[in-house]
Amino acid sequence: MLRVENLVKSFDGERRRRRAAATGATDRVFAVNDVSFTVHEGDMFTLLGPSGCGKTTTLRSIAGLERPDSGIIEVGGQALFRSLEGQRVLSVSANERGLGMVFQSYAIWPHMSVFDNVAFPLQVRKRGQRPGKREIAERVGRVLATMELDALAGRQATKLSGGQQQRLALARALVIEPPLLLLDEPLSNLDAKLRESLRYELKRLQRELGITSVYVTHDQTEALVLSSSVAVMRDGNIIQLGKPREIYQKPNSRFVAEFIGTSNFIPAKVEARDGERYSVATADGSLALNSTADLAVGTDVIVSIRPEAVDVSAVSRTGEIPNEWKGTVVTRAFLGEAVDHVVRVGEFEIRARGNPSVSIRPGTDVFVQLDPDKLSLVPVD
Template sequence: MGITVRNLHKRFGAFTALDGVSLYFARGELNALIGPSGCGKTTLLRVIAGLETADRGEVLLGGRDVGSLDARERQVGFVFQHYALFRHMTVFENVAFGLRVKPRRERPSEAAIRAKVHELLELVQLDWVADRYPSALSGGQRQRIALARALAVEPKVLLLDEPFGALDAKVRKELRGWLRRLHDELAITTIFVTHDQDEALDVADRIVVINHGQVEQTGSPQEVYDHPRTPFVYGFLGAANRLPGRLEPCGFVPEGAHAALALARTAGDAPVAQGPAHAYVRPHDLRLYRHDDAAHDGLAASVRRVIQLGASVRVELAGEAGQLEAELTRDAWEALALAEGERVTVVPRSLRVFAEH
């Protein structure tokens, strides 16, 4: 079932949570809503679910306007960050709950309920904990049970509000891979809210970046990461160095630098007017050369700190363009044979420039 939202507005007193949001979520897609705290992600999810009412705008599920339907009538499964399992019920009873509270004419037989619950517990790979209580489970297990409970009523749409937010990093990584595999198997239209950019890039078919109640950009993870349309998207989705300066006919000239840096333009990039501007570059797009290597023009800097991160190395730099961060492979760093305090030339492989407003 596809989901369409049109011109959604929602205020809480003086605070604007949604400011004219219009989006389409294609049937069977796994979509991630990302943005800073308070940007409107969860409010959008709750309006789609019927847990909040928009001040203006429409929500259509499968082409049907559901504005007059309450949450139970929308065939939407909702999973919260903090599990929301009934502590006094076993895992089996938690998953069966949604089926047992259906109106009598829609309620399956007890045998059908038992079969459905065991099928779902096998699906989330936890059929062996059916008789346990939530307190006996780990956080990751409880979240998988919450997902099984949401799936029990066979929703057309699945909404997940920071489903792994309360878990540690290792469990989060395991569960996001598991969620991707589960989604591929079930093909339910899914929207999940996350503040973890890596999680969105790793799991989603499409990303929606929201800021101050408005959509900044939508697209595939690779598209949004490689071609951010605004400075906010560039800075929010992944690490980025920000260089103030000016755009001149010869290229971008950072503050404190004397030479221009060449721009790498791609098809579809909007032209940027000459004048004050900011350039953005990812840490892995910075190349470092020894300062005595005269074959390369770039920014002069010195090595402040070196951080070993397994197969990669993060290098913190200070120079004429301010503080910078570069990311190199371990082999590339060892080939440079640099020490903290030594001078280097920093050459960006690509720059994205935005005019200063």
Template sequence: MSIALKAVGKAFGTVDALRQIDLEAQPGEFLALLGPSGSGKTTLLRIMAGLEFPDTGSMHFDGEDVTRKAVADRRIGFVFQHYALFQHMTVADNVAFGLTVRRRRDRPSRNAIAARARELLDLVQLGELGTRYPSQLSGGQRQRVALARALAVDPRLLLLDEPFGALDAKVRKDLRRWLRELHERMGLTSVFVTHDQDEALELADRVVVMREGRIEQIDRPADIYARPASAFVFDFVGEANCISVDIARGRTILGERTLSLPGPVPADGPADLCFRPHDVALSNESDAIPVTIASIRQRGGGVRIEGEVAGQDRRVEIDVPNGEGLRQGQQIGIQPTRAFLYPAAAS
């Protein structure tokens, strides 16, 4: 199923949760809504589900206007962060619940419902656990039950709200891989909300980065990381250093130094210079960025240096192969080998 949202807005009192959202998803696409708390991603997901209605704009599924359709009429599968399983029901009954509460004329037979529950439990690799209760399952198993329940109603669209947020890191990693494989096998259009950048980059076909009710960038995971559209996206996705500079007559100025940097330069005015810790080399040249070492620590097979740039209120972190000859309090020069310059956001 395709999804098309046009100029969708939503306010709660005086707070604008969503501001003129335009978004499309193609049939079978796996879309991630990524952003910090308060960015509007869960509100957007709930509007897709019919659990909230927009104040402005429209939404179409396969060309059909569903902006005001009730949740029961949308054929949506919804997976909540905290499972929302019925503790007094068996696993099989939880999976079958969406079918058993259908209107009589639309409800399958009891045998058909039981067969569908067994089929889905096999699909999520829990075929032996249908007679157990949710309290007898691990967190990862309960999340699989919640997913099977969402799939039981043959949804046209699968929505997942922070589906792995309550699980530990190892279980999250295993379930991410499993969910991606399941999505490809079933071919459903899926949208999931997360604040975990690794989760979004690993799972999604495209990532929607949100901030304060707006979309900052929509792109493939590799492009979100390699070509961030703004300093916010750069800082939010991946490890990042961003320092303040000035652009004057096409030159990048830091204090009294003119920096030599790769890449395009924005229009004259205040700007943010952003670079990854691994995209830096030590340099003795006069156009290097002066950094005073605050700490040196071993990190994997190399060394992570944390330092202070004169006149900046944020520290920078850089990775070097070894820390030989370096000490706390020493001033060094660093040269970004790959950097991005963005016009400074208005305060």
């Protein structure tokens, strides 16, 4: 449905402006550096990363609001941008691409009613492409009903709540029936409770309507909840691309493990390998684990494990499982839906997250068990 291939977008660096006259240097800052991905029809594809990683520039390039240096952007097999060496540059203007876009700011027209806000994109189309008044009314009514805003069609847009305004912005993007919907952090201006509610509402709508979407966010939870696939970006590059569960459970780098959720990191060295079965040496003993990483014996690595994958027990299970360390609870924290225990094991402190009904007093000796299938092996950055 959407194909982005070898996309590059750069900007002039700060140093260039200071020394260009003297040296003619051409320092460049690559906001997007050779990015490629494919979004299949009906998928919700998320670009996730910290501020300045290039995710919004990528989205704006797809929308036609930024002109890339080079690469290919295609939607439904139709080229929207193509710039290859030795070929003439093709760049379809943003208003000719027919894509829906929802911004971080709702960009609602305050002098218009809810109905008129949604109808406006249809009313301003070229004469030959503009639907008739009856069709406009039907399409607007249908999308407002989907967004549960039909009872508010005559209300001034500025008199809606934040959540209603966000749904209005989404309705306005959907009414043109775009082949691709682009969403640039659309929930970031909402309070936490409303944001959580609208995540599930947006996911329901996306699945029911089968909308192919590209979503930009720095919110890890949002990405995990909404996405069919996630691309984690850093410094203009895609660091890891995969399903949300894969990204969370099997990060391919310390950056991904740290950015998405909370992880324990244990320095280690590969001491033995048999296919995907590894044995790694740590300061407090060996760990057995399974990994698809291709790492040679002797390689310095980091073992990563999520707190909820760490089991803490008062009873040893030596012989039943391969990885067990003895430790002492240092502290605990009640989180409502869970309890975190920090356990000191030798020179390491390991965080474990478990059922809130289990709370172990600091100073208690315990056994920490680490499932080999829940350990991730990543190279040292």
